[in-house]
Amino acid sequence: MSLQKFKEIKLTDNDLNEFKLLLSEFYLKKATEQEKLFVARKALKREEISKEEFTKIKNHVELLNNEYAKIAVSKAFKENYKNAKFLLKPIKEGHVDFANAKSELAFARHMYRESKTVIKERGRGAQLEKLNDIAVEVKKLSFKYGPEFPYALSNVNFQIKHGEYVTIIGHNGSGKSTLSKILIGVLTPEVGDLQIFGNTVNKNTLDQIRRFLGIVFQNPDNQFIGSTVRADIAFGLENKRVDPKDMETMITSAAKKVRMTDFLDHEPLNLSGGQKQRVAIASTLALNPDIIIFDEATSMLDPKGKREIKEIMVQLRDAGNKTIISITHDMDEILNADKVIVMNGGKLVKMGTPSEVLSDKEFLRSIHLDIPFIANVEEKLQNVGINVSGSKNMDELVDKLWQKK
Numbered sequence: 474m475s476l477q478k479f480k481e482i483k484l485t486d487n488d489l490n491e492f493k494l495l496l497s498e499f500y501l502k503k504a505t506e507q508e509k510l511f512v513a514r515k516a517l518k519r520e521e522i523s524k525e526e527f528t529k530i531k532n533h534v535e536l537l538n539n540e541y542a543k544i545a546v547s548k549a550f551k552e553n554y555k556n557a558k559f560l561l562k563p564i565k566e567g568h569v570d571f572a573n574a575k576s577e578l579a580f581a582r583h584m585y586r587e588s589k590t591v592i593k594e595r596g597r598g599a600q601l602e603k604l605n606d607i608a609v610e611v612k613k614l615s616f617k618y619g620p621e622f623p624y625a626l627s628n629v630n631f632q633i634k635h636g637e638y639v640t641i642i643g644h645n646g647s648g649k650s651t652l653s654k655i656l657i658g659v660l661t662p663e664v665g666d667l668q669i670f671g672n673t674v675n676k677n678t679l680d681q682i683r684r685f686l687g688i689v690f691q692n693p694d695n696q697f698i699g700s701t702v703r704a705d706i707a708f709g710l711e712n713k714r715v716d717p718k719d720m721e722t723m724i725t726s727a728a729k730k731v732r733m734t735d736f737l738d739h740e741p742l743n744l745s746g747g748q749k750q751r752v753a754i755a756s757t758l759a760l761n762p763d764i765i766i767f768d769e770a771t772s773m774l775d776p777k778g779k780r781e782i783k784e785i786m787v788q789l790r791d792a793g794n795k796t797i798i799s800i801t802h803d804m805d806e807i808l809n810a811d812k813v814i815v816m817n818g819g820k821l822v823k824m825g826t827p828s829e830v831l832s833d834k835e836f837l838r839s840i841h842l843d844i845p846f847i848a849n850v851e852e853k854l855q856n857v858g859i860n861v862s863g864s865k866n867m868d869e870l871v872d873k874l875w876q877k878k
């Protein structure tokens with residue numbers, strides 16, 4: 474088979490995602506019906522239902538079992554893998570098609586293995602494939618809390634690339650919380666579309682898509698489950714059924730990223746606000762999500778705590794391979810971001826780099842946003858003819874002023 478022909482007929486990551494979703498959905502349906510059969514069997518013994526009624530339920534379960542057995546096969550993926558293997562045979566190393574055919578083979582093998590794992594796990598725990606490198610895409614999104622309410626979000630559109638650090642900012646009532654609830658799947662958009670790595674979020678896909686996301690909430694006290702920092706980080710891993718022998722390494726590695734290794738045996742409730750949020754971040758990081766959403770995560774912290782968390786957001790972005798989304802009304806937070814999304818009255822009113830957004834200070838003031846302290850100082854300096862802009866913190870501003878001397 475030629476490479477061209479293979480590309481026309483090959484299975485894609487989309488097919489694999491559909492297979493995962495179908496299996497988990499069907500398994501859930503089957504489990505529910507099996508539960509009904511269990512109850513019916515007891516009812517039959519107590520003569521509360523007739524033999525005919527019981528047989529009807531039993532036949533239905535049998536039918537589902539048969540159908541499930543037909544679906545839960547990785548034959549198509551095996552065939553696809555076999556086709557990919559044939560691709561390489563006639564192509565010599567060094568030929569233009571060689572690398573291409575090799576990567577097709579690697580992906581076909583990955584899909585075949587994944588399909589077998591999903592069957593073994595009956596679709597439960599399945600992680601959908603990333604279909605592109607756009608971590609979040611919101612298209613024509615509108616939302617209202619009820620028919621008689623005004624739109625809390627109206628026609629919002631944006632894209633966040635994987636690896637970007639984005640802040641979503643807005644005054645009270647601008648729609649930030651509504652947007653964040655939609656992003657984490659607590660609210661469902663009625664108009665428009667939300668995609669995570671190319672996967673459309675809906676009630677069938679939500680559970681699987683959530684695995685891409687980690688969330689750090691506003692109140693650190695509401696996020697603790699364990700009696701020690703270690704137990705707290707372990708909780709999510711246990712839920713994910715991580716092998717206990719890998720657990721300690723994963724806990725230490727997550728704690729290290731937020732500089733909390735010395736506190737692993739401490740009680741979370743005795744920590745400072747900033748430290749508590751660091752533990753919450755470690756618990757999230759341990760699960761290795763691709764996207765971390767900080768939902769007003771610094772708003773209850775003192776200045777030191779705020780600084781600590783902001784530093785960690787920057788470090789996570791700098792370490793690569795994580796998308797950081799911070800929903801906040803702290804304007805100082807926008808300076809370190811790659812991109813800023815400004816919300817007002819349920820609409821996205823501005824989007825750009827911090828410098829682009831800060832270039833129109835009058836507009837920001839008109840929608841009741843405070844200008845970051847550093848940007849205010851720069852504005853005052855510009856007014857007296859000293860041209861400095863785009864500083865992320867006081868040190869950077871001082872450096873720029875020294876260079877001008």
Ligand SMILES: Nc1ncnc2c1ncn2[C@@H]1O[C@H](COP(=O)(O)OP(=O)(O)OP(=O)(O)O)[C@@H](O)[C@H]1O
Binds near residue numbers: 622649652802
């Ligand atoms: N549960 C609700 N029922 C009805 N309307 C709501 C509800 N929650 C929010 N709203 C309305 O939706 C709009 C957007 O509110 P939202 O809470 O998303 O804004 P916000 O930017 O997060 O504000 P804040 O910073 O005060 O939390 C507002 O007009 C608000 O009154």
